[in-house]
Amino acid sequence: MKNLAILSALAALVLGGTANAADIPVKARVVKPVPYTWTGCFIGVAGGGVWGRSNHISGDAGTFGFNITGGYNVNGGIIGAEYGCQWQNGTFVFGTESDFSWTSARGGANNIAPFATTSVSSTEQHWLSTTRLRAGVLVTPDLLIYATGGIATARVEMTVDATVVGNGILSETRTRWGWTAGAGMEYLLGNGWSAKLDYLYVRLNDKEYNNPPLPGFAVRDNIPLDQHIFRVGVNYKFTDCPFLIFGCGPVVAKY
Numbered sequence: 001m002k003n004l005a006i007l008s009a010l011a012a013l014v015l016g017g018t019a020n021a022a023d024i025p026v027k028a029r030v031v032k033p034v035p036y037t038w039t040g041c042f043i044g045v046a047g048g049g050v051w052g053r054s055n056h057i058s059g060d061a062g063t064f065g066f067n068i069t070g071g072y073n074v075n076g077g078i079i080g081a082e083y084g085c086q087w088q089n090g091t092f093v094f095g096t097e098s099d100f101s102w103t104s105a106r107g108g109a110n111n112i113a114p115f116a117t118t119s120v121s122s123t124e125q126h127w128l129s130t131t132r133l134r135a136g137v138l139v140t141p142d143l144l145i146y147a148t149g150g151i152a153t154a155r156v157e158m159t160v161d162a163t164v165v166g167n168g169i170l171s172e173t174r175t176r177w178g179w180t181a182g183a184g185m186e187y188l189l190g191n192g193w194s195a196k197l198d199y200l201y202v203r204l205n206d207k208e209y210n211n212p213p214l215p216g217f218a219v220r221d222n223i224p225l226d227q228h229i230f231r232v233g234v235n236y237k238f239t240d241c242p243f244l245i246f247g248c249g250p251v252v253a254k255y
Contacts, residue, residue: 036141037088038138039087039242040237040241041083041084041237041238041242042237043081044082044083044236045079045233046079046080046232047077047078047080047101047233048077048079048230048232049075049076049077049078049229050075050125050128051228051229052075052105052202052225052226053072053073053225053226054123054224054225055071055072055109055224056069056121058115058220059211063114064221068121068220069108069109069112073107074124074227076105077104078102078128078231079102080100080128082098082099084098086134086242091137091138093134093136093137093146094133095242096132097131097132101127103125105125106124107122108120108123116162116164119167123158124157124158124159125156125157126155128153128202129153130180130200130202133150134147142188143185143186143187143188144186144187145184146183146185146186148184148200149179149182151177151178152177153177154175154176156175156204157174158173158220158223159171165216167215168216170210170217172210174209176225180202180203181201182201184196184197185198186235193237195233196232197232197233198230199228199230201228204226206221207222208220
């Protein structure tokens with residue numbers, strides 16, 4: 001009986017200790033959030049203003065190289081879509097960006113002597129597209145400062161209104177190539193969204209208009225067009241994979 005009492009006391013002690021241990025709270029393991037990565041591909045929209053300069057230059061024999069007009073402003077708005085992919089390495093971010101935008105940039109001026117000064121020559125841009133490289137540095141994990149540069153394509157129309165001298169109106173539209181360079185900044189808003197502000201300088205190549213000429217209108221050897229573009233935009237990074245540009249790594253969570 002004595003041995004049985006001892007065994008009962010030991011069993012009660014063990015069971016009581018186990019119950020008490022079950023009541024002891026276990027500290028939850030802290031899961032640290034995965035840092036955001038700028039690596040991936042994005043789409044977005046951007047819009048703003050265009051401020052440019054243009055003029056008409058003669059291509060006719062006898063006046064070749066003469067200015068048909070003085071310089072004039074070609075200003076308007078711009079809005080469109082953009083997309084790109086990029087790769088983050090430490091505090092540096094490299095990638096590409098392309099955009100296609102509709103513009104309302106236009107301007108004109110009266111011709112100058114020896115051309116008919118009652119006629120008005122003008123330049124109008126219908127759309128602009130750029131494809132650029134981007135290279136930037138993270139000032140903070142949320143703020144990217146970058147430089148950018150590449151090629152530009154635009155649809156540019158020239159118009160000559162010579163109705164006062166009885167020659168009517170001449171209009172011709174050409175697709176033109178050029179180059180662009182600029183800089184900008186982009187700030188993370190969270191959940192893959194970001195806001196950006198950028199500046200681009202665009203210079204289009206030389207292009208002839210009205211050649212062969214219509215009677216009563218001079219050949220345009222060139223209609224120069226250079227532009228300053230300021231835009232604001234919003235982008236959404238829809239994947240953390242930069243696709244074929246830098247290879248595809250594991251998906252990284254956003255926060």
